[in-house]
Amino acid sequence: MAATRWAADPQFARDAFLLAGYLAEYLQFRRYSDDGVVVGRAAQGAARRAGDRKCEAEAWNRTGISLRDTGRVWEAIEAYRQAFFLYRAVGQERGAAQAACNIGYTLGDVGQFDDAIRALTDALGCFQRTGDLHSEAGVRTNLAVILRKCCRVQESVETVRRAIQLYRETGDRLRESRAWHGYGQALDAFGKPREAVDACLQALAVSEEFxxxxxxxxxxxxxxxxxxxxxxxxxxxxxxxxxxxxxxxxxxxxxxxxxxxxxxxxxSAEPAGKPTPASPPVGKTAPSTGSAGRGAARR
Known part of the structure; x- marks a missing residue:
């Protein structure tokens, strides 16, 4: 983290940005989200000083992930939008789709489901056109969550099942486990608790391994x-x-x-009809760092 702050010196700007990019994945995995925000801000400054708008867009995208993980949802959405417009400005369609995926998933946190589905569907179309199977899997994992929240449960099951297949094809076992987690939730909502338990156990085994x-x-x-x-x-x-x-x-x-x-x-020995325990804590199944398939459904 200290090294990324050397970006204040123009001669180190490019190296500081690259270091921040490598560090972001680790900070996200270990959930050092406040540190992730600090590193993301340093990377933004480094990219601006280097005059590299594509790198600046990547830094905004990573900062958004860390902001969402700290619960600063609206700041995260704004960071993703900054990334989206910067990617568009330099003609990076795939990067813009990554940012759109993250915008869509985070809009789901605040209940804006229609806008979330539109953003995720647009991102999905981009990755399907370009043949980016790994990023398509990430979008599908996120989209399945929103569809389930909208009570479009069968669509959710089918969407995340395809994500599992794509992660298997691309060899990303960790993110495949996060898709299995989402599959378990979708199956439970679909009225198949036994299959849901099996899916969650699949996810748990790989999460423990990693x-x-x-x-x-x-x-x-x-x-x-x-x-x-x-x-x-x-x-x-x-x-x-x-x-x-x-x-x-x-x-x-x-x-x-x-x-x-x-x-x-x-x-506790409470009477029948006691309140159901709280919903699972918010966490990404997969907003992305470098591709829409990275991160899950805190991903």
Whole structure:
């Protein structure tokens, strides 16, 4: 991080930008989101000093990802829009589609589902035209989330199933696991809890292999919800407690507290009809860093 700040010196601007790009993936994976914002801002300044508008667009896009992960959703949307217009200005259609994908997914956070679907559909069309299968998978993973929130559940299932296939074809097992996570949620909403559990277990196994502790926590949280709705409170409680442990390992204090609260509610002798535990904490399944398939459904 200190090295990226050397971008203040023009002779280091290009190197500082490149370093920030490599560092962004690590910071996103380990959820050091505040650090990601700092590095992203430094990269923006470095790109401007180097006079490289394409690199500046990439820096805005990465900054948006970190802003969303810190909960600064509207700032993230504005950062993605800056990236979109800069990509367009230099004729980078694929980059503009990456930014559009991130705009669409983040608009879903604030309930603007129609606008979200339009942005994601436009991005999907671009990647299909250019044959970019990996980025198409990322868009499909994000689009499936929005479709599920809109109660277009069958479309959500079909969309994310295709994302799994594409990630398998392109050899990205980690992001394939995040698509499996989304597939589990879609199957549960479609009334297929057993298949949903199997999908989540697929996601969990790969997340553990890659030491994606936050991904493990998210998937276990969803598993708890599936078990709770299926009338299996003991399994639900066990899943939520395990989710809390993984969230602790990821440094996600608030998410861990939500998981433990869900476990307490399920373990208490409350009357029938008690409130359903909170929805899973927001996390990207996959807004992208370098392609629309990168990051998931905090991705």
């Amino acid at each position: 030491e994606d502790w936050h991904g493990c926590g998210k998937t276990l949280y969803v598993l708890g919800m599936i078990h709770e709705r299926a009338g299996e409170p003991a399994r639900a409680r066990s899943s939520w407690l395990r989710a809390a442990e993984f969230y602790d390992r990821a440094g996600a204090v608030r998410d861990a507290a939500l998981a433990r609260r869900a476990a307490r509610l399920t373990g």
